[in-house]
Amino acid sequence: MVSGVGQATAAPIPNIALYGNNLGTMGDHSYCRGNVNVTIHTPQNKGGVVRVTARSAGFGGEGASWKRNPKCRVLFQTRYTSLRGYALDKWTTAAFGPRRGETKVWDVPTGPGPATIGVTTSAINNPVRTPTGALLVFHMLVP
Known part of the structure; x- marks a missing residue:
């Protein structure tokens, strides 16, 4: 048996993103669509938590309704498996416009240890969670 005393601190975590970082x-509304770059890291002094950042490359839409309201609402599904449980979900909404660089950040309470996090999007205005994007998957060890 090995034991010891020390201080654990959260830090940037190496991870494997199987399908890249772009979603x-x-x-x-208004056939709006776009691309987001998704990255993960652990916030300082918050062990067992993974912070997800979605950064927009700009969204576009069609017609007069898009000109009136050029914000595209998106529903992110973050599904994670860790020592806390299997296939747990965290749902987060975001709104992106035509400007590049708009960001949405949220925390996922994976707990410390090995974790797999999948990020995708689903229809926001439909009771059936119909997928509307690809799937990004990250494998990591969370401090």
Whole structure:
């Protein structure tokens, strides 16, 4: 048996992103669609938590309704498996416009240890969670 005393601190975590970091998706109105770059890291002094950042590459839509309201609402599904449980979900909404660089950040309470996090999007204005984007998967060890 090995034991010891020390201080655990959260830090950037190496991870494997199987399908890259870019996620193409659709939103809630006017055929709006766009691309987001998704990255993960652990926030300082918050062990067992993974912070997800979605950064927009710009969203576009069609017609007069898009000109009136150029914000595309998106529903992110973050599904994670860790020592806390299997296939747990965290749902987060975001709104992106035509400007590049708009960001949405949320925390996922994976707990410390090995974890797999999948990020995708689903229809926001439909009671059936119809997928509207691809799937990004990250494998990591969370401090």
